[in-house]
Each structure stands twice: as structure tokens, then as C-alpha cells.
Amino acid sequence: xxxxxxxxxxxxxxxxxxxxxxxxxxxxxxxxxxxxxxxxxxxxxxxxxxxxxxxxxxxxxxxxxxxxxxxxxxx
Numbered sequence: 001x002x003x004x005x006x007x008x009x010x011x012x013x014x015x016x017x018x019x020x021x022x023x024x025x026x027x028x029x030x031x032x033x034x035x036x037x038x039x040x041x042x043x044x045x046x047x048x049x050x051x052x053x054x055x056x057x058x059x060x061x062x063x064x065x066x067x068x069x070x071x072x073x074x075x
Contacts, residue, residue, distance in 0.1 A: 016069050023050055023057045023073035030061065030071070037061050038068070 020026040027037065027048045037049030038060040044053040051058045058072040 016067070017058075018069065018071045020071050020073055023059060023071055024048065026071045026073075027059050035061050 018026075027050060031037070031048070039045055039049055040060070043051045045051050045059075049059045051060075056072045056074050058070050060068060060070045063069055
């Protein structure tokens, strides 16, 4: 019955962070694939949407289900 099924994995979360070594590269690659990064008032976000205020560098985006996700790079 499942021998011919095209299996795939998935996950559902309220929020999830993805640590990366190079946030600019990660944002550029995701943007090239159609990911739109969120912008929030009161945050120091650059033209890519990367927040460079206190804490790690971080850029937020939503998955197709509307969950808020982010890529972040420790300073």
C-alpha cells in the first residue's frame, strides 16, 4: 500500500529559530527562493530585514502556515 507513496516529512510549531553562520547569505538565499522577511517597528532592521540591534543578528519570516520563524547569527 505505501510502497508507491511519495513520503515526505513535515513539522508544525508555534515559533522556531534556525541558527546560521552567515545571516546575510542565509537571507539572500531564502529571498532568492521567494521568502519575504518581516519588518517590525522599533527594531533596527537593515535593507534585507536583518535586525542588528542588541542580541544576535536576526531576520524573521513566516512559513506557509503563518508560523513565525527566524534565522539568527550569534555576534
